[in-house]
Amino acid sequence: MTGMLTKSEALTNLEACVQAEGRADLVAQVRAKIDELGIKYIYYQFISVTGRIVGKGVPADHWETIAERGIQLVYGSTANLFLDRYNNYIGYGPEASELVAIPDPDTFCQLPWDKRVARVFCTCFRNREEPENPGGYLTSDCRGNLKRIHAQFQEDHHGLHLRHGTEPEMMWLKKGPDGKPNGGVTKPNCYQIDQFEELRPVFLRVIDYCQAMGLDMIQGDHEDAPGQLELNFMYDDALRTCDRLTTYRQICSQVAREFNLIACFMSKPFMGVSANGCHHNLSLWYGGDEQVKDFGMETLPGLAGTFSYRKGGENTFLPDPSLSATKPGPIGLNAIGGVIEHLGALTAIGCSTVNSYRRLWDTGLWAPVYADWGFQNRTCGLRVSAPGRFEYRAVDSMVNPYLMAAALLKAFDDGIQRNLDPGEPESRNLYEAMEAGKQVKKLPMSLGEALERLEQDDVVKASMPGDMYQVFNWYKRDEWEKFLATSTQWDVDMYLDCLP
Structure with missing residues (x-):
């Protein structure tokens, strides 16, 4: 059949995300919100293994570029770029590639404590130049995993x-x-x-x-x-x-x-x-309908999603x-x-x-x-x-x-x-x-x-x-071992004067 992608031409997960039906309209809606609200800066954020918010900030002028190309951070940012007790980076070493975080436009929202700034959540992908599964879903992205599992x-x-x-x-x-x-x-x-x-x-x-x-x-x-x-x-x-x-x-x-x-x-x-x-x-x-809660605001300070x-x-x-x-x-x-x-x-x-x-x-x-x-x-x-x-x-x-x-x-x-x-x-x-x-x-x-x-x-x-269990288990076993290998004030109070 003509018009069909061959295996070599198939879209990567990253490309499919950026080219998803309706996304271009959402990207345009975000630009309209940026201009309407006077947004100058945007936090592009995702979630680490411990639930911490990580990411980058970019001037709002670059929204369309970031919406298409994403931001890049080392894979180890999904594990807080954290060292274990042996001074190894948890999950990914310094030789690892950089992830690509693509913003989810419908999560765009102004920060009420500084209305010049907005935030948007991202989905993380493997780097486009990876030799294996380039542009694939990054499996240490807990938020992206939840979307796919649900x-x-x-x-x-x-x-x-x-x-x-x-x-x-x-x-x-x-x-x-x-x-x-x-x-x-x-x-x-x-x-x-x-x-x-x-x-x-x-x-x-x-x-x-x-x-x-x-x-x-x-x-x-x-x-x-x-x-x-x-x-x-x-x-x-x-x-x-x-x-x-x-x-x-x-x-x-x-x-x-x-x-x-x-x-x-x-x-x-x-x-x-x-x-x-x-x-x-x-x-x-089963079922249900989407309803927007506007809290009496004339203009939503973010996208309807x-x-x-x-x-x-x-x-x-x-x-x-x-x-x-x-x-x-x-x-x-x-x-x-x-x-x-x-x-x-x-x-x-x-x-x-x-x-x-x-x-x-x-x-x-x-x-x-x-x-x-x-x-x-x-x-x-x-x-x-x-x-x-x-x-x-x-x-x-x-x-x-x-x-x-x-x-x-x-x-x-x-x-x-x-x-x-x-x-x-x-x-x-x-x-x-x-x-x-x-x-x-x-x-x-x-x-x-x-x-x-x-x-x-x-x-x-x-x-x-994928990598998610390895990262979680490594991070948490290291936490447990660090605890077991640490003397605390309880140890001192309990044992300092126990002999002779």
Whole structure:
């Protein structure tokens, strides 16, 4: 047939992205926004293995060139260009090539704290001159992986897709004279409006910035740790929820600079009080329509994609009245079964730091440590928090949300494909149920153990294709080994005077 590409002429992944149908129109829309808003500078950003925002800044005059050619950074930027304990660069050495990051125009948005500047998320590709797979997807790009894994999940399950929301707890800390943390801004008094009020100037500015960048803020409260707030935004399609959580962290960091505070997302900075969790509320849907949330603004300070939410459709996690008035429907039950089956490996991603396990060991503070599920039962690793969704609890504030969403999709897929039954929901306090003889698997209780569970789980590892698992495992095993090889103040206090 004439007009068809031969194998040698086939488009690379990078070329297919740049030439995708409708992209040229989006690139033109961004130029119109640049001119309308007076944008002078653009951050081209993607996400590293630890969830950190990395990238480059370029004057806005070069938008069309960057939209076609991309920015280049070393492959090792996907691992924070970080050295392991043997002084080797994690993932990629200095001899490795440079990735090409191509902007996703529909994520373009003005920064509300300096309206001369905008940001756009990118998808990463292998260099065009690589001898093998030139211009292919860079598999250590966790955001790009999520896009492709979610698209495959939808294809395999007739359009079924993940919508989720997160509960990002974090702490607002004071700075001491040395610039280091000096306790929380407020007292650890849960739900008290007086403590919430003390942080009002801070959280109102966060909310203003969030709305200006497309986050539909829905509720917030003061939690039970020093300076700890939870400000929630509306759930949505998986990729946009991950982008919004990343944006939320960026906003909190900026507001902290403005108030001379520290925005702390560390999981467990204080013992004896609650940690910073980041529960994920999950559901699988068919259909739905895109709706733009304009927050009453006459002109959106970015493209419509940043301000869009998927609404309506069929929520498959709602109870099937013909089967049960309370249990999730069959797809929801299978999804729960898949998560419970793989909870050990998932913990390496949801609780991804050495410090994460301080949260699980600090007993009596509601952290989930057992692989079970129930209705409104916070002693379980999963709970049906409301009809139509369940809450995955073994995840904290340091999570890379793109890795987490991709891993959960693989667990869901396995649960659906194998028709996994999670068993009956547990209504008792799980600790009392185990005393009565119930057998329940325990989560890994250290980063090292969690990494072992991940290594043995091919389903969850499939959420980290190509180089992604190698980079993640290398980075996190190095973190664990550095911890094991370090003497701390605890060692000194415990052992200095133990003999003679």
